Amino acid sequence: MAKVVSQDVKKYFGEVRALDGVSIEIEDGAFVVLLGPSGCGKTTFMRCISGLEELTDGKIYFDDKEVSRLQPKDRNVAMVFQSYAVWPHMKVRENIAYPLKLKKFSKEEIEQKVKWAADLLNISELLSRYPSQLSGGQRQRVAVARAIVHRPEVLLMDEPLSNLDALLRVKMRSELKKLHEQLKVTTIYVTHDQVEAMTMGDKIAVMNSGRIIQYGTPEEIYKKPATAFVAGFIGSPQMNFFKCDVVEENGQQYAKFEHVRFKIPSRINNRSVIVGIRPENVSLEPPKGSDSITLEATVYFIERLMPETILHLDVGNAKSRITAKLPDDLVLPEGKKIEVFVSTESLHFFDAETEERIL
Amino acid sequence: MKIIYPLLFILIACFFLGPMFLAFVASITPASEFYDYSHIFPSRLTLEHINKLLFTLGGFRALIVSIEVALISIGISFALGIPAGYAIARYTFRGKDGVKLAMLFTRSLPLIVVAVSLVTVYMRLNLTDTALGVALAHAAMILPFVVIFTSSIFSSTFIEYEEAGMVFGLTRFGAFLRISLPLALPGLAASAIYGFIMSWNETFAASILSIQNRTLPAHILATAMASPDYFKYAMATVMAIPALIFIFIIRKYLISIWGISLK
Ligand SMILES: Nc1ncnc2c1ncn2[C@@H]1O[C@H](COP(=O)(O)OP(=O)(O)OP(=O)(O)O)[C@@H](O)[C@H]1O
């Protein structure tokens, strides 16, 4: 178990800047989820931590030991690959035992540890099979068993659930999380599924174009997204954005979008801002006990998810469409004019240029 | 459909095995009945021709030389060709395409051309008339094939298997040795068979590079013209059987390993 520190890690593939200065400090024993769109460098970062990829620049530490230049085998990491990479020419038992064999454990110890790992992952009956005789889910368990059997300092998982069907994915999600609670091994988990990220991560690191944009608890990421990118990436349906000019009337600043004015709670110096509204913060009734703004909208399309309803609404005269997520089942005719309400507290403000959070 | 497939199968099998079978029968037909066309199958069978060919006419010694040459040439071409194929599959380096092209080009060079110039080199090196000498020439013939074949095997085995090996405690070389090589086994077995047959059947270079220690085909070529026909058939049998045995031994790596049955 170790703290993992990455200092300004860079990895270039020729012209491609896969990692462009990644700095993060991962607490000992934490379960950290790396989340980001395809091609943002998640896999590359994992490979840098494991040592499969040489760094172009920067440093990586496990606790106080620098590991940046060490071979993978000298780092005491384990990895669950997206394809599992369970060796097809070894039986399940040999697959799990192999890391121990390479670390020169005695025969008895190997046997005992393999049994421990196999019991933990519920694959004891599969030990004398070849990987080709397993289902995808079973193979995934073998890959996890192999990864934890020698009690690594750092466990890396690259989209381990993406090849499983939806039902199994939900089940494995909780199992992996339980496993982590038992083992307390520092875990870095890559996914681009935000539900996985939200439910599994003690902390989430959101990546984009080779950088970590925000590192925080799921709650922080959801409630206080550091940039408009993070805000748009987390949450489903996506946050609604309005590009607004800042105007001032009677000493009060407003973000103005066509005829809609969003009251800005405290003084800012930006000339234009992006206002973000989460679909789940839009309601049909004015919220009680807090300030709210009213939007006049036309129903464009309605999705009944049972019991929730997602409304696609046209606001204002321009072609700006927003989504609203309502907790109940609801039927509204398309084309109907309605009023929706958003509490002032739930507004997010980002700078229009840098897209960084202001309020 | 149920009838057509077996029928088709039998037809094809007959087409390939028929001549072999007839040659085999001819090789164990007594000399007295050989030219008697009144019946196809002889009244009795004899190992006389094969015996004579092997033990009186030096066939056995040539057979041993042939096996030696085949094994040495496979050994050499594997020792050099597997790492080369691996490098081509896994690394990008300057001139990689050139190397691959050159490899194919050597295949278009008839071995006999090489063999003639080899004789003079071998005389200086004292390699004429040795199994090693012929094996070197055969290795030159097999090597490009092994490189191209293994490179395609290695590029089709997941690199992640090796990377998993490295993460779990192997060096880069260890991962090659313990993971990739065993995974390439079926492909390597196929190359071994192909290499064996190339060497086993190669006649010209073997004839030029050796005089006393001839390989079987070279020996047969040198003696066949002067022999009666039933000896020629006996030669065919003697040529075919070791190759069949070799393929039979290697076969198990081809068709069934690791619970995957590729029947
Ligand atoms: N070996 C390589 N050679 C060249 N470019 C590479 C290599 N590996 C990755 N890249 C590039 O680096 C960038 C980051 O890739 P990476 O695989 O880390 O993305 P990712 O976040 O894991 O994406 P995904 O979610 O699709 O798996 C991509 O632009 C990719 O094309």
Ligand SMILES: [Mg+2]
């Ligand atoms: Mg990836």
